[in-house]
Amino acid sequence: MASELHRAYPGGLPPAAQLLLDDPGRGLGRLVAQMRAWWDAVLAPRWEAILAMVESEVAHRGRRLAAEGPSAAFADLHDTVVWHDGAVEVHSRTDNDVDLGGRGLLLVPAAFAWPDVWPMNDPPWQPAIVYAPRGLADLWAPRRDDAGALDDLLGARRATILAALGRPSSTQELAQRLRASPAGVxxxxxxxxxxGLVAGRREGRHVLYGRTRAGDALLRAAGATPR
Structure with missing residues (x-):
């Protein structure tokens, strides 16, 4: 960890980084808390979209590699990456020849790699190229609040009910809030x-319904604002 910190801050460690070396327990505790807050604010709302983008990229590279060979798999990876004479060349600020020695080379699409690529060859990790996948700009584009798409998919009433289940509610409570008939709800x-978009659990005489993770993901994918 010390070598990685000094590599990241060649001009000297800031106090927060120095704490990781001086008092690892307290430093890691603070780091974990900050990472959790960042996850909740930035990554969690877009996690399904990130996974879908990365999975699509992995499948795309695999198809091109199988169908056309290495030159096609690396062709549009990045402007600085080329396949030449049976070797991968990454044009970067450092000059280093790496013999894979049968270890293979990982291609790692990452949502935070743009605009550069990161060739990695630090033991004990497997050699890898971390790069920005296709469609990254769309991932971080401002999201549009468009409940109309969800209405078209589910029907207006079902979309309204799904969005209204931000907190567990009974059929009767939903009917009162939405001014609808309990039978229809x-x-x-x-x-x-x-x-699989909602699930119910019994509490006393009532069954309370709430959105599942799939329901939350559908709302986010449609750009609808949960109510």
Whole structure:
């Protein structure tokens, strides 16, 4: 850890980084708390989209490698990466020849790599090239609040019910809040439950319904604002 910190801050460690060396327990505790806050604010709302983008990129590279060979797999990876005479060349500020020795080379698409690529060859890690996947600009573009898409997909009433389940509610509570009939709300909840978008649990005489992770992901993917 010390070598990585000094590499990241060649001009001297800031106090927060120095704490990781002087008091690792306290320093790591602070770092974990900051990473959790950052995750909740930045990554969690977009995590499904990040995973989908990375999985699509891995599948794309694998198809090109299988169908056309290494030159196609590296062709549009980055302007500084080329396949030449059976070797991968990464044009960077450092000059270093790496013999893979049968270890293989990992291609690692990362949502935070743009605009550079990061060739990695630090033991004990497997040699890798970290790069920005296709479609990265769309991932971080401002999101549009468009509940209309969800209405078109589910129907206006079901979309409204799904969005209203930000807190667990009974059929009767939802009907009162939405000014709808309990029978109609119950029928729509049944469809949403069969689709895996909501789940119910019994509390006393009532069944409380709430969105599942799939329901939350669908709302975010449609750009709808949960209510």
């Amino acid at each position: 119950s029928a729509h909840l049944g469809v949403l439950r069969r689709a």
